[in-house]
Amino acid sequence: QVQLAESGGGLVQTGGSLRLSCAASGRTFSGYAMGWFRQAPGKEREFVAHISWSSRSTTYATYADSVKGRFTISRDNAKNTVYLQMNSLKPEDTAVYYCAAGSGNYRGPYENWGQGTQVTVSS
Numbered sequence: 001q002v003q004l005a006e007s008g009g010g011l012v013q014t015g016g017s018l019r020l021s022c023a024a025s026g027r028t029f030s031g032y033a034m035g036w037f038r039q040a041p042g043k044e045r046e047f048v049a050h051i052s053w054s055s056r057s058t059t060y061a062t063y064a065d066s067v068k069g070r071f072t073i074s075r076d077n078a079k080n081t082v083y084l085q086m087n088s089l090k091p092e093d094t095a096v097y098y099c100a101a102g103s104g105n106y107r108g109p110y111e112n113w114g115q116g117t118q119v120t121v122s123s
Contacts, residue, residue, distance in 0.1 A: 002026040002101045002112050009117030012089055020084040022099030022114055029080040030054040033102045035110055036073060036084045038095035049073040049084060050106035062106040089121045
């Protein structure tokens with residue numbers, strides 16, 4: 001099992017940027033696919049981005065249509081950390097953001113979840 005802790009959330013104006021981090025501890029991080037999800041008030045949790053597990057430094061990323069071209073997911077296996085760089089933020093990006101570790105593609109399954117970090121985008 002792997003433990004996850006998100007950080008980097010905060011308040012930003014429309015058009016601004018934030019970088020979220022998710023630090024992992026426990027079992028071998030590079031063997032996990034990692035995902036970012038978000039949940040806005042009154043809405044269901046939704047997929048944001050996914051990055052495959054690492055094999056010979058090659059990874060594959062998948063994005064929700066709503067963030068494609070604005071968000072970038074990356075991972076640093078030496079630091080056991082996955083990142084979500086968020087640019088051109090919009091008020092509709094306001095949500096609690098969660099990272100998750102899984103064993104499959106972007107659809108899952110995801111076995112481990114962090115506690116979340118709040119992102120608020122003001123208009």
